[in-house]
Amino acid sequence: MAIGSTIYTFTVQLADMDRGVYDDFTLRAARHPSETDAYMVTRLLAYCLEYAEGIAFGEGISSTEEPAVVVRDLTGSITAWVEVGAPDAERLHHGSRLADRVAVYTHRDPAKVTAPWAGKRIHNVDAIEVFSFDPGFVDDAVRLLERRSTVTLTVTEGQLYLGLNGTTLSSVVHARPAV
Structure with missing residues (x-):
């Protein structure tokens, strides 16, 4: 955790019907001073949408050794490399060589990313997927964000329903290939 980071605590109720993943958990996230609220919300969404055994936040936005979200198997090998925002090609190349699966979640226009x-x-660029949300969805979630937040996240047929501190938002989870 970097000096000056702000800790956010999320109590999450996850029901990803598309993947058959259901769990309740508490998640602590350190928000670096240079990290925007939109980036942090997207990082939270990526974590929940990629939720699996061995998932964790990476070392931080300044780390070149790990992505924003990483999934490791029981041996410690990286099985999923999940970037957030607009990573450069070199990071994707590096991650794709280390992990079986690479995904990017962005709060920006995916065509520009x-x-x-x-x-x-x-x-393995053909296997990389880029995920985004409806325009304004992440910005609306940012306005509801608190240091201690209650989150319900339901995914069904590609539609995401996000309950954040008692307010429900929805968006399609848009998926596209990296190239």
């Missing part, structure tokens, strides 16, 4: 990757060397 993927455009700089065109023509760049990215290992």
